[in-house]
Amino acid sequence: MRQVVEYASRTLSKAGEELCGDTVDIGSTPTSFIAVLSDGLGSGVKANILSTLTAQIASTMFKEGAHVEDVIETLASTLPECQVRKLAYATFAMIKVVRGREAYVVEYDSPPLIVVRGNKLLPIEARERTINGRKVREAEFDLQVGDYMVIVSDGYEHAGVGKLYRLGWGWQNIAVSVERWAGTNCDAYELIHALTTTCLKLYDGKPGDDASAIAMRVRPAVAATILTGPPANKEDDARAVTKLMEGRGLKAICGGTTAQMAARVLGRELKVEWVRPSQRHGEGPRKQGTPPVARLEGVDLVTEGILTLGKTAELLEKAESTRDLPHDSDAATQLARILLSADDIHLIVGMALNPNQVADVIRGQPMRHMYIRQIVRDLKRRQKRVTEEYI
């Protein structure tokens, strides 16, 4: 079973500052995940520049497998020196996770990573070293499904200082809160929301320092299989449908003709869920531009093709996660929801030209491919593992 790291992050600027001196950089590929939180010295523009550079350099170098020494060396020689402090400096914490399992952590003068397993704080054994006169901690450990991890900047540790907490919220107390939230089985988004809300509350809504956090959760990868378009050769119809039915995870069919073909192959009834115009109350004005969905036993979503794909592509351009989608139940939003909630997506794309679609005939290539390409690009940009198969 493939494991993935689900993540969410949020940075809060010091009250009165427009720019945040903390930078979060999360880059992942289908097999590895890298998150960096960098905290620039001071606040405002200077801190922002320092942390942005640090986060990007660290993220890029660690992704390529560079050693800590090299990364810190590069940072020291790249960062502009502060005139006042004669110091070019931003702290950072970096976590790299390969295949959702093997974690490697580097902490450069930053609060340690919080790891919670089975609702209990997991002690992480770290090696401590001094590089360029700075304390660096390094650790390696294995992750399991259900593990939660949190990286915070020191603005979190200081939250509530002199008010609710004499010395601030503090790492230990933050860890206890994470344990409690982990007990509710929340996802990474809910966890970051809980962290941010609490931090802001402790600061009375006005953070005394830049405060940022990255929340992560390890979970099994979610799969989806999509069939769109009938195969170029009719003899392949049954094969295409079998591939879909044997595919992993949620199943969707995009295309009216494809849906009818699947119904024929499966010997099941295809029911278009079309509501008479007069009975479409409650839903407000019907969404412009997306036709209805249909029901086919064994398939989670059946939609018409070209219009739905076009609208879905449009939604995916903007929405980063399912949370950014409108609360609609039209075909395109439902399809976008399936695609965004999956980590592994397999597309079975039929090559048949639609003789009714003039554009297909002229271009010698189905119109739908244009949208598919766009959708694939946007899904890959979100670090999903997308595989395509043309039939």
Place this chain on the structure above:
Amino acid sequence: MITIVVCVGSSCYVRGSDKVAETFERLMNEQELNDKVELVGSFCMDACSMGVSVRVGDQIFRGVSPESAEQFFNDEIRPRIDAA
């Protein structure tokens, strides 16, 4: 009971399936035909044309438009309902 199937496939949808269906519904109400006719939607009927495809019983009509829907209903659908 007669079934009217309005195609809501891509081509017909953009050519106004919903408008055609609305007109049919209005006429069914005006002419009090609701217990004699069933109105449903379907995906592409393989009869895409410059208008909306409509199947009445076993027969497919192509090229119905929102503008011609009322006349089509009165000329083609009504006689079939009365004959049934």
